[in-house]
Amino acid sequence: MAGDARLPGASAEEAADRIVIHADADCFYAACERLREPALRGEPVVVGMGYEAGDTRGAVATASYEARVYGVESAQPITDALDRLPRKGEAARDPDLSVEEAGFYRPVDMEYYKSVSEKVHGHLREAADVFREVSIDEAYLDVSGRTDWEGAETFARGLKRRIAADVGVTVSVGVAPNMSTAKVASDAEKPDGCVVVRPAEVREFLAPLPVAELHGVGPVTARSLRDRGIETAGDLASADETELANEFGERGRDLHRRARGEDDRAVTPRGQPKSLSRESAFETTDDHGVVAERVGALARAVAERAQAKGALYRTIGIKVVTPPFSVNTRDRSLSGPVDDPALVERVAEDLLSEFDGERVRKVGVRVSKLEFSDDEQANLGAWGEGDSGGTSAEPPPPATRSGQVSLSEFE
DNA sequence: TCTGGGGTCCTAGGACCC
């Protein structure tokens, strides 16, 4: 039972000697905007997704610390953010508003952020024995062979300094004997943090933290834990594991271990994606034709992306969000892996027909049970060395067409 | 004010097979 958490090859001895860094760029999108627009430095900056200049739609992707002071936070609707922090330009024209208490709003520009991210990741990769990219602004590094606990802080500060000097963004880092503790440590002194937690200090470092600060504890679990009198990681660490397992299943055991700073997972490079999806939100409508149109476009887009990545898929699914916010998913598995955009479209629209007549606010299309052809694997091996792909001029030819797959179940 | 978009992992019941 106890060995379940351990990955193959990660012996207890190896785990005990591990030095893991979690690096997390501070307000990354806002930092990128400041990089190319230095006038934004020191100003409140809000980056919105689904947002266009002058618009009121969309949601906050990143708010700079200056903007957070006004109560702007990520995932907030732009309209709410604007209530708290008006746009600079509008504040200048409106005598009731103060220009001092206004901010700059910018739409997300993923391509640019990726180009900055590649530079940051380049430094991180160079500093690590093993590098695992988590997202555009986050990564784990196994640096066991690069430093020791004596030198860990100097090592981490050097890394931060190189990134700041070369790229111009600040990165918060946490250094710890395992991934889950390193993650919490990088968060502990944001922004521009550098927190080293040595093996003997893990328990006391974690103990006072609210449970919600543990990776994997969201609002639902946090409330449920609080209802049981478990407020801090220390409470969780000393809670009864069997009771946690009864209440939360295997996740309960996991959280118990994380709260105790026990995490034997080895840092491994990120593998191939498990699914690819596209989704989009719109004004709630019950016009099935409009919804079907969207689904068709998303199906084409997702199939194109799969093709560009050399991915075959065996399951096609849709997501339909109906007011106020209920998420419905439907999917269908095929008899074999395919690369067949027309089929994605057909299956997606067929699955959608169940929702004919319903009010819909958002739809998505997903392909999953992915398989990657061998030559594409080879390409991805090379990809790990240098650039991070994404914008290659020509997608690889599809490895397999769907001719051999039975379509009888759709006709 | 109608909460964006892209992911991962887990659970649970039913079908189906041996």
Place this chain on the structure above:
DNA sequence: TCTGGGGTCCTAGGACCC
């Protein structure tokens, strides 16, 4: 006619993360 156990796959939903 009714009884087991074990395993995998499929589908739907939920929690969580960035």
